Amino acid sequence: MLRRPQLDLRPFHQADTEFFTRMASDERVTRYVGDGQSWSHEFINGRIRTALEQDPIKTVGASRWFLATEENAPVGIVVSTRKVDGIEIGYWVSPDRWGRGIAGVMVDKALATVSEIYGTRKLIARVDPANAASAKVLTRRGFQLEATCEGLDYYTLA
Numbered sequence: 001m002l003r004r005p006q007l008d009l010r011p012f013h014q015a016d017t018e019f020f021t022r023m024a025s026d027e028r029v030t031r032y033v034g035d036g037q038s039w040s041h042e043f044i045n046g047r048i049r050t051a052l053e054q055d056p057i058k059t060v061g062a063s064r065w066f067l068a069t070e071e072n073a074p075v076g077i078v079v080s081t082r083k084v085d086g087i088e089i090g091y092w093v094s095p096d097r098w099g100r101g102i103a104g105v106m107v108d109k110a111l112a113t114v115s116e117i118y119g120t121r122k123l124i125a126r127v128d129p130a131n132a133a134s135a136k137v138l139t140r141r142g143f144q145l146e147a148t149c150e151g152l153d154y155y156t157l158a
């Protein structure tokens with residue numbers, strides 16, 4: 001059996017922009033994110049700006065991002081955003097590291113941090129039904145499939 005990855009999770013910084021941009025420019029990553037289209041540089045930069053703005057945590061739309069590192073090398077990110085119905089999480093692992101359990105460990109670490117920062121345990125996630133690995137990350141951690149809306153499965157952790 002593979003060794004469980006040893007990861008550190010810390011807030012996303014401006015200096016992590018290059019790593020994020022590399023992932024956001026990779027069609028293997030964006031395939032199941034948002035509308036599945038490739039991300040333009042303008043769109044990527046806009047997302048990074050919003051993440052670094054650090055709107056007040058109670059504001060709908062406020063987001064906080066986290067970088068996961070393994071032996072000091074970036075391997076993935078977790079994004080979190082306050083929505084009306086809960087805190088939405090998303091997670092990306094660098095494709096050269098897929099299949100090693102990194103997403104699971106990264107999300108385990110993020111769940112406690114995100115709940116604490118936003119002051120709520122109501123977490124939500126939207127997943128393309130074809131994204132089996134992502135669905136497994138969620139259901140393994142107690143998320144439940146509530147509904148399918150606009151082509152995406154809607155999961156909650158109460």
Ligand SMILES: CC(C)(COP(=O)(O)OP(=O)(O)OC[C@H]1O[C@@H](n2cnc3c(N)ncnc32)[C@H](O)[C@@H]1OP(=O)(O)O)[C@@H](O)C(=O)NCCC(=O)NCCS
Pocket residue numbers: 028029030032033089090091092093094097098099100101102103104105125126127131132133134136137140
């Ligand atoms: C989805 C994603 C985060 C998974 O990352 P990963 O580090 O490869 O995932 P893990 O190795 O932790 O695997 C998660 C689970 O899915 C399973 N899995 C992996 N690939 C799978 C596949 N193709 N089909 C079914 N299950 C799969 C693993 O066995 C594991 O299950 P387990 O906990 O029972 O062992 C990664 O593929 C990714 O970044 N994709 C692009 C961005 C994305 O889609 N993000 C999610 C949208 S919110």
